[in-house]
Amino acid sequence: MAIPKVCGIETEYGIHATGPDANPVSASSLLVNAYAAEVDRRTGWDFEDETPDKDARGYAREGAMPPMVETHLANTVLTNGARYYVDHAHPEYSTPECIDPLELVCHDKAGEAIIRRSMVAAANLPTQPVVIAYKNNSDGKGNSYGCHENYLMDRQVPFANVVAGVIPHFVTRQIFAGSGKVGTETTAFGSERVHFQISQRSEFFEEMVGLETTLKRPIVNTRDEPHADPKRFRRLHVIVGDANLAEVATFLKVGTTSVVLAMIEDDMLPYKDFTLADPVRAMHHVSADLSLTRPLRRADGSSITALEIQWEIFAAARRYAKERGLEVIGEEPVGDMVLDRWEAVLHGLETDPGSLVHQLDWVAKHHLIEAYRDRHGCDWDDHRLAALDLQYHDLRPERSLFARLSMERLVSDEEITAAITEPPRKTRAWFRGRCLARWPDAVVTANWDSLVFDLGADPLRRVPMMDPLKGTADHTASLFEACENPTELLDRLSS
16 A cells, blocks of 8 residues: 655755865855755754665666765755755755645745755855856766655565656656756767757656766665665665756656556556656657657657646556545545646647646746847857756846746745744644754764764764654654753653
């Protein structure tokens, strides 16, 4: 039976720094450290449970290169339960665990706000380079960086079923979850000339299934690191997504995927009906097809479009909701909202994609670029179009093209401001965040599934949090109210 789809997003932000000694790693560290100093957050990350080389298949192909664990770079944990750190050469913000896609939209937007505050904090430091952050997925020079999603799944579901079920969805969901991009950066399209793509990430994928995240990127990532009880849970680590600025796009990206995963767990997704012959090539074709009519070859020799696949998955989701309900996606209104939005967006894409200009990133960006081309008579290889593309993702409010658009909102500014400091109430992020807010000096390190306390006497004490649905406000709010110090908290937990 499907379990609640606790979810999260890890976003690597693009970075540009100006100055004589500026480089991406130091610039990223500057952002993280400047913000940590401003909000007085010094709790480090506990790397003890990091196992990026563990493969869900039980093996990895020869020569596979899992991500490296970089313990020496800037790293902090925030009172909202999030992790803010440097990953390779990028500042990365990992949201706290959220109970549904709407809550995740709010915490993803809180991450953007934290990056903006970081830029301001860094700019106030003397003799430091000017640092600019972008919420995008490539630098225009062939380098891509990720926006990864995470979903809680039942460990008992065979991983082969997960792979077969999610590939058609991952290949085609970009028609509403893509962020759009001018031109290409790889050889994915051969001699085909592609002026504008639906997705920023799609052309960088080369394999169906694998462990890597930066080389030979696979559609389905096999990293088996549940950050929870490994006998009960799996964490599906999804690396195919674009970094979205549009709230509707983020909501649908996470919401539809949550429904698909629930259907896989309950064996109610008829994925064999649209199994693709070559998913990697299909992924590239979908990204280049603004008409949404290009046929994709199925394993049985017939063809189907990306839009038709999404309609088929949606129809299965309607049947699933009617028979099983959508409680695992969140509270009842959120599940219904996912289905209603999904249907409305697919109808808009089918009849008039331009009608979604205030909801989807790729449609909004394409509209901006085409308007500029009409005004200035630009060819698609004009460097000004690439500059406009980048400016869409600029997180400086005065420079961002996205900020000037009338995009539809799903969460309020007040909710986003609260999410900068307050953790979600219905996951273990609540316990992590409240401990950091109440007793920051006592928490030595933290990670997703434990906290380590220094109570002033040996030894250090570790508090495990192996169930993402425990440690919630309902479970622990009264406990926090009753305890005056961390020693009392841990004593009560032990008893």
